[in-house]
Amino acid sequence: MVQVRNCPTCNAIFNFNGLRDVCPSCFMKEEELFDKVYQFLRKRENRAATIDRIEEVTGAKKSLLHKWVRKRRLQPAQFPGLGYPCDNCGTLVTEGKLCGTCSESIKSDLKRDNNNRAFKEEIAAHQKQTYLSFKDDKNQK
Template sequence: MAELRNCPSCGEFFNYTGVRDVCYNCVQKEEELYQIVYKFLRKRENRAATVERIVEATGVQEELLYKWVRKNRLQPAMFPNLGYPCDNCGRLTTKGKLCDQCADELKSDLRTFEAAKEFRANIAKSERGTYLSERNK
C-alpha cells in the first residue's frame, strides 16, 4: 500500500511505495545525472576517477554518487576509487555499513567482551566451590 510523502529533493507530494525515495520528476532528473556520470566514467582515462573528480567534472552531488554505489548502479569493481562513507568513521567503503578497519575493531571489542564475560563466569563458578569445615576433618 502506498504512503503519501514529501519528496526530500523538491518537497512535492508523491506516493511512496518503498521502491523510490523521491518523486517521479526527481527520479527522471537523477536518471539524467546518472547517464552523465556513467558516460564520464566509461571513458578509459576516467575509470579511476575519485568521487571529488567526478563531482568536479559532472556537477553531480556526492550524496547521489554514494546512493548509486550503495545500490550497485556504479560498481566499485569497475570503478575502483568509488565508495561511500563508513557509518562510523566516514572513510570510504564499498560494502556494508562499516569499513574494514571499523568492522575489525568491533569484532575485536566483541571478542574482548566475550572473554571477560567467560572469565567472570569462571570466577563465580569457582567461588561456589565446596568448603571443608572443622567437622569434616
C-alpha cells in the same frame, strides 16, 4: 502498501511505494544526471576518477554518487575511484557498511567482552562453592 511522503530533495508530496525514495520529477532528474555521470566514467581516461572529480565535472552530489554505488548502479570494480563512506568512520568502502578497520575493531571488542563474561562466570561459579572444615576432636584436646 503505498505511503504518502515528502520528497527529500524538493519537499513535494508523492506516493512512496518502496522502489523510489524521491518524487517522479526528482527521479527523472536523477536519471538524467546518472546518464551524464555514466557517460563521463565510460571514457577510458575517466574510469579512475575520484568522487570529488566526478562531482566537479558532472555536478552530481557526493550523496547521490554514494547512493548509486550502494545500490550497485555504479560498480567499484569497473570504476576504482568510487565508494561510499563507512557508517562508523567515513572511510570509503565498496561493500558492506563498515570498513575493515572498524569491522576488526568491533570483532576484537566482542571477543574481549565474551572473554570478560566467561571470566566473570568462572569467578561467580568458584564463589558459589562451599568449603566445609571438620574439627578433628582427637587432635583438639
